[in-house]
Amino acid sequence: MSLQTFTNEVLPLKDKLYRFALRIVKDSPEAEDIVQEIMIKVWDKREDWSSWSSLEAMCMTMTRNLAIDRTRSKHRKVTDLPEGYDMVADSATPEQAASSKDMMNHIRHIIDQLPEKQKSIIQLRDVEGYTYKEIAELLEIPLSQVKVGVHRARLFLKNELIKSSEYGRS
Amino acid sequence: MEDHKIKGLLDKYWEGETTLEEERELKSYFASSQVADEFLPFSPLFAFYEEAQHVEMQREIKAPTPVSGGGKTVNLRWLINIAASIAIFIAMFYINKNSKSNMPEQYAYHDTYQSPEEAYDEVKKVLLFVSAKMNKGVNTAAKGLEKMEPLHEILN
Incomplete structure (x- = not known):
């Protein structure tokens, strides 16, 4: 039952959560780690889901908090980033x-x-x-x-x- | 006419007063090839939003497996941290052990004299030796000072 909810409602949020985490930590593998960790946390809290007003909002809040936590704990330098870390390949020429x-x-x-x-x-x-x-x-x-x-x-x-x-x- | 409308929308946008619908309108205007020159500086911003919206996570998410009893997943990071700490402890233990066994004999503590008197004599000898050296030093310094005396007189 909860696995179905998770598969249908939480898992599809992964890209949105990733983009949000990436905007804060600015490091792709780190953002991916955060999303994976959030997924586990959300799953572990499945008994509380009914008390959350919105599963999506809660996932986003948790992602943001964890991302901020990570930037603080690592004193990450915010400017020196590989360029194009969140780019989508496109364009004609x-x-x-x-x-x-x-x-x-x-x-x-x-x-x-x-x-x-x-x-x-x-x-x-x-x-x-x-x-x-x-x-x-x-x-x-x-x-x-x-x-x-x-x-x-x-x-x-x-x-x-x-x-x-x-x-x-x- | 169109430009006028866009200008109005943009002004509202900067103020944070546009609705989501109006913001979509702005995005599609800037995505078109008919952007008026006066709005061109803002075009990359809307292009950025459009692009940022499609960024996807490359890594696969491991879906939870329905385990009976709801086994908790241990964070791998923690496991690595703990393993590293244990490894450091073991390394320190071995280094310590090895350095002790390799210690030269001369540093090891053992009794050298049979009686307190004997030890006292030895200490006295050493102290006298040091004191003689010190006296010699003081004498040398005094001689040096004597040589300085003429200079002292000249200066005064």
Whole structure:
């Protein structure tokens, strides 16, 4: 019974959890470890599932907490990362691929400069498409803080993008 | 007309006031090839979101096996940590043991004198020797100082 729920509702979340963990720890194998560990934790807590308002929200919250924990325990340096660690291979020509990859790395670099909470908010809203209410529940913060976070993060991104286009990077 | 609408949506977007539906509209606008020049600087951001959405985890997740009694899975990391600690202990034990057996005879403690008197004499001899050397040192220093005397006078 619970195995079925797990297979149908928890396992399909793995990519979403992975993307969320990756945004925080910025290391692919580490993010994968986190997801695997969360899956085990969630499975071990299967008796509590009925008391959780949303299985998905709980998985996301647990993933975030573990990811933050990992970055703290390792004092991970946040800037020195192999470029393109969360890239999807695409694009028609090698030139296009190279310039688009460069641009994507640039954007990721800007997002990485955001405080952790704003980064999580942007990931949840602009990448995953969660509602503000869901984000508030998931991050365990008031709705007003989510709204302020979205606004501040987007403004920062906007200004950085304008700055880079003024430096001839567009 | 379209640009005007996009500008309005973008302004709302930066403020954090857009709905999810409006944000989807913005994403599809920026994914199109008709992005107006004034919005071009923002185009990579929406392309990034679009791309980031499709990132997938490569590693397979091990699904739990329905075990009777719900056996707990032990984290491999912990096991490795414990094994490493034990290995270090064993290594330290052996190194310690070996270094003791290899210790040269001269450092090992054993009795050298038969009676306290004999030991006392030996200690006295050693101390006298040291004291003689020290006196010699003091004399040498005094001679050196005497040589400095003319200099001292000149300076004063």
